[in-house]
Amino acid sequence: MNETAKDFDGIAETAWSLLAAGAGDRRHAMHTPVVASVDADGLPQARVMVLRAADAAAATLRFHTDARSPKVAELAGRPVSVLAYDPAAAVQLRLSGIAAVLGDDPVADVAWAASTPFARRCYLAEAAPGTAAPEPTSGLSAAIEGRKPSLDDLAPARPNFAVVVVTVTRIDWLHLAQGGHRRALLTRQDPGWQGQWRVP
Ligand SMILES: Cc1cc2nc3c(=O)[nH]c(=O)nc-3n(C[C@H](O)[C@H](O)[C@H](O)COP(=O)(O)O)c2cc1C
Numbered sequence: 001m002n003e004t005a006k007d008f009d010g011i012a013e014t015a016w017s018l019l020a021a022g023a024g025d026r027r028h029a030m031h032t033p034v035v036a037s038v039d040a041d042g043l044p045q046a047r048v049m050v051l052r053a054a055d056a057a058a059a060t061l062r063f064h065t066d067a068r069s070p071k072v073a074e075l076a077g078r079p080v081s082v083l084a085y086d087p088a089a090a091v092q093l094r095l096s097g098i099a100a101v102l103g104d105d106p107v108a109d110v111a112w113a114a115s116t117p118f119a120r121r122c123y124l125a126e127a128a129p130g131t132a133a134p135e136p137t138s139g140l141s142a143a144i145e146g147r148k149p150s151l152d153d154l155a156p157a158r159p160n161f162a163v164v165v166v167t168v169t170r171i172d173w174l175h176l177a178q179g180g181h182r183r184a185l186l187t188r189q190d191p192g193w194q195g196q197w198r199v200p
Contacts (some may be wrong), residue, residue: 007155007193011173012056014188015093017142018086019054019061032083032095035063035166037074037099045074049164051084052111059168059188063121064111067103068128075099075164082166094172103162111163121149123157174200 022030036046053062061082065071082095102108112120125139135186144153169194171186181200186193 008186008193011061011184011195012171014089014194015020015091015171015173015186018055018056018091018093018148019084020056022084022086023054023062026027029086029088030084030158033082035071035075035164036083037071037078037083037148039070039074045071046083047071051165056100059097059190061097061166061168062111063164063166065100065117065160065162065164066123066125066129067160068121069193070130071077072101072164076101080166082168090176092174095166095168097168098174100165100167101162102158102165105163108161108163108166112158112161117149117151117154120154120157120161123160124149124154126145171199 022028022033025031030047030167031051033051034046036044039045049063049065051061052064054060055062076099078099078100080097082097083093084095085092087152116122121144123139124141124144126137126141129139131137131139133139169188173184173186183198183200185196185198187195
Protein backbone atom coordinates (compact mmCIF):
# COMPACT_ATOMS: atom_id res chain seq x y z
CA MET A 1 0.00 0.00 0.00
CA ASN A 2 1.55 3.29 -1.02
CA GLU A 3 1.64 6.57 0.87
CA THR A 4 -1.42 8.04 -0.82
CA ALA A 5 -3.59 5.25 0.55
CA LYS A 6 -3.10 6.82 3.97
CA ASP A 7 -5.02 9.79 2.73
CA PHE A 8 -8.64 9.09 3.55
CA ASP A 9 -9.85 11.90 1.29
CA GLY A 10 -7.94 10.14 -1.48
CA ILE A 11 -9.69 6.86 -0.68
CA ALA A 12 -13.04 8.62 -0.73
CA GLU A 13 -12.13 10.17 -4.07
CA THR A 14 -11.25 6.81 -5.62
CA ALA A 15 -14.39 5.24 -4.15
CA TRP A 16 -16.55 7.93 -5.76
CA SER A 17 -14.73 7.67 -9.06
CA LEU A 18 -15.44 3.92 -9.11
CA LEU A 19 -19.10 4.65 -8.43
CA ALA A 20 -19.18 7.33 -11.13
CA ALA A 21 -17.58 4.88 -13.57
CA GLY A 22 -20.22 2.33 -12.60
CA ALA A 23 -23.01 4.81 -13.22
CA GLY A 24 -21.62 5.79 -16.60
CA ASP A 25 -20.70 2.39 -18.04
CA ARG A 26 -23.19 -0.47 -18.25
CA ARG A 27 -20.34 -3.00 -18.46
CA HIS A 28 -18.69 -1.73 -15.26
CA ALA A 29 -19.06 -4.02 -12.23
CA MET A 30 -20.39 -1.16 -10.11
CA HIS A 31 -23.21 -0.51 -12.59
CA THR A 32 -25.43 -2.92 -10.67
CA PRO A 33 -24.92 -2.64 -6.91
CA VAL A 34 -27.13 -4.34 -4.35
CA VAL A 35 -29.47 -2.05 -2.43
CA ALA A 36 -30.64 -3.42 0.91
CA SER A 37 -33.46 -2.32 3.16
CA VAL A 38 -35.62 -3.75 5.93
CA ASP A 39 -39.25 -4.63 5.27
CA ALA A 40 -42.32 -4.10 7.43
CA ASP A 41 -41.77 -7.51 9.07
CA GLY A 42 -38.22 -6.50 10.03
CA LEU A 43 -36.73 -8.83 7.44
CA PRO A 44 -33.73 -7.76 5.35
CA GLN A 45 -34.46 -7.27 1.65
CA ALA A 46 -31.67 -6.93 -0.89
CA ARG A 47 -32.01 -6.43 -4.62
CA VAL A 48 -29.84 -5.46 -7.59
CA MET A 49 -30.52 -1.96 -8.96
CA VAL A 50 -28.90 -0.05 -11.80
CA LEU A 51 -26.78 2.81 -10.51
CA ARG A 52 -27.80 5.85 -12.57
CA ALA A 53 -25.61 8.56 -11.07
CA ALA A 54 -23.00 9.07 -8.36
CA ASP A 55 -22.34 12.62 -7.18
CA ALA A 56 -19.20 12.83 -5.05
CA ALA A 57 -19.74 16.45 -3.98
CA ALA A 58 -23.26 15.79 -2.71
CA ALA A 59 -22.38 12.23 -1.63
CA THR A 60 -25.48 10.90 -3.38
CA LEU A 61 -26.35 7.87 -5.49
CA ARG A 62 -29.34 7.83 -7.84
CA PHE A 63 -31.49 4.84 -8.79
CA HIS A 64 -34.76 4.45 -10.70
CA THR A 65 -37.69 2.33 -9.67
CA ASP A 66 -41.41 1.71 -9.94
CA ALA A 67 -43.19 3.94 -7.42
CA ARG A 68 -45.60 1.06 -6.75
CA SER A 69 -42.91 -1.47 -5.83
CA PRO A 70 -42.66 -2.73 -2.24
CA LYS A 71 -39.13 -1.37 -1.88
CA VAL A 72 -40.40 2.22 -2.05
CA ALA A 73 -41.98 2.08 1.41
CA GLU A 74 -38.84 0.36 2.72
CA LEU A 75 -36.54 3.03 1.29
CA ALA A 76 -38.38 6.34 1.68
CA GLY A 77 -36.71 8.34 4.44
CA ARG A 78 -35.08 5.22 5.83
CA PRO A 79 -31.56 3.87 6.38
CA VAL A 80 -30.23 1.77 3.49
CA SER A 81 -27.12 -0.16 2.61
CA VAL A 82 -25.63 -0.20 -0.89
CA LEU A 83 -23.09 -2.89 -1.75
CA ALA A 84 -20.77 -2.76 -4.76
CA TYR A 85 -17.68 -4.75 -5.72
CA ASP A 86 -15.29 -4.08 -8.57
CA PRO A 87 -13.04 -7.11 -9.21
CA ALA A 88 -10.79 -5.09 -11.53
CA ALA A 89 -9.99 -2.62 -8.74
CA ALA A 90 -10.31 -5.34 -6.06
CA VAL A 91 -12.44 -2.90 -4.08
CA GLN A 92 -15.63 -3.59 -2.14
CA LEU A 93 -17.73 -0.62 -1.05
CA ARG A 94 -20.34 -0.98 1.65
CA LEU A 95 -22.18 2.32 1.69
CA SER A 96 -24.70 3.36 4.32
CA GLY A 97 -27.05 6.28 4.14
CA ILE A 98 -30.59 7.55 4.03
CA ALA A 99 -32.82 7.15 0.98
CA ALA A 100 -35.32 9.63 -0.41
CA VAL A 101 -37.94 8.65 -2.98
CA LEU A 102 -38.86 11.36 -5.48
CA GLY A 103 -41.94 10.76 -7.62
CA ASP A 104 -43.83 13.91 -8.54
CA ASP A 105 -40.65 15.95 -8.53
CA PRO A 106 -38.51 17.89 -11.05
CA VAL A 107 -35.59 15.49 -10.42
CA ALA A 108 -37.79 12.58 -11.51
CA ASP A 109 -39.11 14.62 -14.47
CA VAL A 110 -35.56 15.12 -15.75
CA ALA A 111 -34.62 11.45 -15.21
CA TRP A 112 -37.82 10.33 -16.96
CA ALA A 113 -37.16 12.58 -19.95
CA ALA A 114 -33.61 11.23 -20.23
CA SER A 115 -34.70 7.55 -20.19
CA THR A 116 -35.12 5.59 -23.41
CA PRO A 117 -38.63 4.59 -24.55
CA PHE A 118 -37.81 0.94 -23.80
CA ALA A 119 -36.67 1.80 -20.28
CA ARG A 120 -39.84 3.83 -19.75
CA ARG A 121 -42.00 0.99 -21.09
CA CYS A 122 -41.39 -1.07 -17.89
CA TYR A 123 -43.44 1.51 -15.99
CA LEU A 124 -46.50 0.74 -18.13
CA ALA A 125 -47.05 -2.53 -16.26
CA GLU A 126 -50.72 -2.61 -15.35
CA ALA A 127 -50.30 -4.07 -11.87
CA ALA A 128 -47.70 -3.13 -9.27
CA PRO A 129 -44.41 -5.07 -9.22
CA GLY A 130 -44.77 -8.08 -6.94
CA THR A 131 -48.50 -8.55 -7.66
CA ALA A 132 -49.41 -12.27 -7.91
CA ALA A 133 -50.05 -13.35 -11.51
CA PRO A 134 -51.91 -16.42 -12.83
CA GLU A 135 -49.17 -17.10 -15.42
CA PRO A 136 -45.66 -15.89 -16.39
CA THR A 137 -45.98 -12.26 -17.43
CA SER A 138 -44.09 -9.05 -18.15
CA GLY A 139 -47.03 -7.18 -16.69
CA LEU A 140 -47.39 -5.22 -19.95
CA SER A 141 -50.56 -5.28 -22.04
CA ALA A 142 -50.42 -7.35 -25.25
CA ALA A 143 -50.80 -4.11 -27.22
CA ILE A 144 -47.55 -2.70 -25.86
CA GLU A 145 -45.42 -5.78 -25.33
CA GLY A 146 -42.72 -6.44 -27.92
CA ARG A 147 -42.72 -3.02 -29.57
CA LYS A 148 -41.22 0.39 -29.10
CA PRO A 149 -43.81 2.54 -27.35
CA SER A 150 -44.74 6.00 -28.65
CA LEU A 151 -44.58 9.07 -26.41
CA ASP A 152 -48.39 8.93 -26.21
CA ASP A 153 -48.22 5.30 -25.08
CA LEU A 154 -45.75 6.25 -22.36
CA ALA A 155 -47.57 9.25 -20.86
CA PRO A 156 -49.66 7.15 -18.40
CA ALA A 157 -46.47 5.46 -17.13
CA ARG A 158 -44.93 8.61 -15.68
CA PRO A 159 -46.78 8.47 -12.30
CA ASN A 160 -45.35 4.96 -11.83
CA PHE A 161 -41.77 6.18 -12.10
CA ALA A 162 -39.69 7.31 -9.14
CA VAL A 163 -36.10 8.26 -8.44
CA VAL A 164 -34.37 6.97 -5.33
CA VAL A 165 -31.61 9.22 -4.00
CA VAL A 166 -29.35 7.78 -1.34
CA THR A 167 -27.34 10.30 0.66
CA VAL A 168 -24.26 8.41 1.76
CA THR A 169 -22.98 9.02 5.27
CA ARG A 170 -20.53 6.11 5.64
CA ILE A 171 -18.30 4.10 3.36
CA ASP A 172 -16.68 0.86 4.44
CA TRP A 173 -13.86 0.53 1.88
CA LEU A 174 -12.09 -2.81 1.49
CA HIS A 175 -9.15 -3.25 -0.86
CA LEU A 176 -7.96 -6.78 -1.54
CA ALA A 177 -4.24 -7.22 -2.21
CA GLN A 178 -1.92 -10.19 -2.11
CA GLY A 179 0.52 -8.28 0.06
CA GLY A 180 -2.20 -7.59 2.62
CA HIS A 181 -5.75 -6.36 2.45
CA ARG A 182 -6.62 -2.86 3.64
CA ARG A 183 -9.86 -1.56 5.09
CA ALA A 184 -10.99 1.90 6.07
CA LEU A 185 -14.18 3.31 7.49
CA LEU A 186 -15.02 6.72 6.07
CA THR A 187 -17.56 8.96 7.75
CA ARG A 188 -18.89 11.98 5.94
CA GLN A 189 -17.92 15.34 7.43
CA ASP A 190 -19.33 17.61 4.69
CA PRO A 191 -17.00 18.75 3.36
CA GLY A 192 -14.72 15.74 3.16
CA TRP A 193 -14.53 12.42 4.90
CA GLN A 194 -13.08 11.42 8.23
CA GLY A 195 -11.30 8.10 8.08
CA GLN A 196 -10.24 5.31 10.35
CA TRP A 197 -8.25 2.22 9.43
CA ARG A 198 -9.91 -1.06 10.29
CA VAL A 199 -8.56 -4.58 10.41
CA PRO A 200 -9.89 -6.19 7.20
C1 LIG B 1 -29.33 -6.49 -13.47
C2 LIG B 1 -30.57 -6.01 -12.76
C3 LIG B 1 -30.85 -4.67 -12.70
C4 LIG B 1 -32.00 -4.22 -12.03
N1 LIG B 1 -32.24 -2.88 -11.98
C5 LIG B 1 -33.32 -2.42 -11.29
C6 LIG B 1 -33.52 -1.02 -11.14
O1 LIG B 1 -32.75 -0.18 -11.62
N2 LIG B 1 -34.61 -0.62 -10.44
C7 LIG B 1 -35.48 -1.51 -9.87
O2 LIG B 1 -36.44 -1.07 -9.24
N3 LIG B 1 -35.30 -2.84 -9.98
C8 LIG B 1 -34.23 -3.32 -10.67
N4 LIG B 1 -34.02 -4.66 -10.79
C9 LIG B 1 -35.03 -5.60 -10.20
C10 LIG B 1 -34.84 -5.69 -8.68
O3 LIG B 1 -33.65 -6.41 -8.39
C11 LIG B 1 -36.04 -6.37 -7.99
O4 LIG B 1 -36.18 -7.69 -8.45
C12 LIG B 1 -37.35 -5.63 -8.25
O5 LIG B 1 -37.17 -4.23 -8.33
C13 LIG B 1 -38.36 -5.91 -7.13
O6 LIG B 1 -37.83 -5.46 -5.90
P1 LIG B 1 -38.74 -5.18 -4.60
O7 LIG B 1 -39.71 -6.34 -4.51
O8 LIG B 1 -37.78 -5.16 -3.48
O9 LIG B 1 -39.44 -3.87 -4.80
C14 LIG B 1 -32.88 -5.15 -11.42
C15 LIG B 1 -32.56 -6.50 -11.45
C16 LIG B 1 -31.42 -6.93 -12.11
C17 LIG B 1 -31.12 -8.40 -12.12
